Amino acid sequence: MRPQIVLFGDSITEQSFRPGGWGAALSDTYSRKADVLVRGYGGYNTRWALFLLHQLFPLDSTKPPVATTIFFGANDAALLGRNSERQHVPVEDYKENLRNIIRHLKESSPTMLVVLITPPPVCEEGRKQYAESLYGEKVMKLPERTNEAAGLYAKACVELAEEIGTRSINLWSKMQETEGWQKKFLSDGLHLTPEGNAVVYQEVLKVFNEAWLSAAEMPYDFPHHSEIDGKNPERAFQQRCL
């Protein structure tokens, strides 16, 4: 009965219900108006995401989501020849995979609001420190991910959004506008701090508001308690719900 908003992405989406997370904040904002469902798959790139589409977004669904955020790229941008090369997807393929994901979503529901989010920036020093804290000094002489590479994927993501007329958030650029973004927004050089989560939350909300999906303009599902007459409660429910 209630509209659904799906968050589809990698670990940055999967972790979005941890304290201060952007997914939980969206759930709170849309409480009593829409359900926010997390479909985050840690470690996944866009190639692997394609395998999930028909189960997560069945084409014959009678109630597809009203909006979906697509937030991949952090793993696609892992570098060839380094420890995480298994996750690497060439940038042209990344762009093509995103196109196919959106095509599928639009096929399941032409009116679905689709919002592309670029990967966040990468702090190579933060990644190095994090790896050393886990494995000691012997590992990670060469970074698995660079900010420059992440930037190329962000660029491809935004280009695609412009080509097909889909809304997008250039998180890679946005975060780097703030001095000290490396520690302020990133906990391990890649994943988000509560402040980093707040940036994603605010940017997603801005796009939702610019489209038609403004929580403030959506009706409550049932009367606010102040509208209920303690002696004749049925009146409020008859007016609004029955």
Add this chain to the structure above:
Amino acid sequence: MRPQIVLFGDSITEQSFRPGGWGAALSDTYSRKADVLVRGYGGYNTRWALFLLHQLFPLDSTKPPVATTIFFGANDAALLGRNSERQHVPVEDYKENLRNIIRHLKESSPTMLVVLITPPPVCEEGRKQYAESLYGEKVMKLPERTNEAAGLYAKACVELAEEIGTRSINLWSKMQETEGWQKKFLSDGLHLTPEGNAVVYQEVLKVFNEAWLSAAEMPYDFPHHSEIDGKNPERAFQQRCL
């Protein structure tokens, strides 16, 4: 396709996706396994909750929730003759309303795991300070809620659970086992701090684990990324999903 866990209650449920909230923590724990849906209605008592049942839990649903928490009583226990008497429900009616809510849920799905949660304790001094911070010293000479009254509703809630063999959490008692619960767990004498939210989260998780709804024992919806062969990704998905 995914099991649903519904959190049905008043403001303490509605606010459970704020930073440190117990609903968000459950969402995170059941990520990739079950969807946690918030059905929290600030200010509502059990009498008003009855009006929502058929819409929130349709009897003809083909996919009812696998589990539902029922967390009312904080408003039912508002005192007669005080400012919030509009919300007051006599304790016998509160118990009967809970019984009717559970009857409805079990009618919609006999296998649904239903967990009753009692209202939390009330810190009258905290309520007074909160009211004074809003309205100045002129208001709230007499408290709208007392801990003693909340305790009667908690007792009725636990009694009902025992009568009909439903699981329950006596939050009123549990919180008062910790010294300094008044400030540690309650932000305004009634609503929960992040530490108070953590108590609810841990208690709900304990009950879910004791029943059959343990996140650790539920399968992932799709392969963990470490199981995916970068060169032959389809193999992991064929084995697990197709």
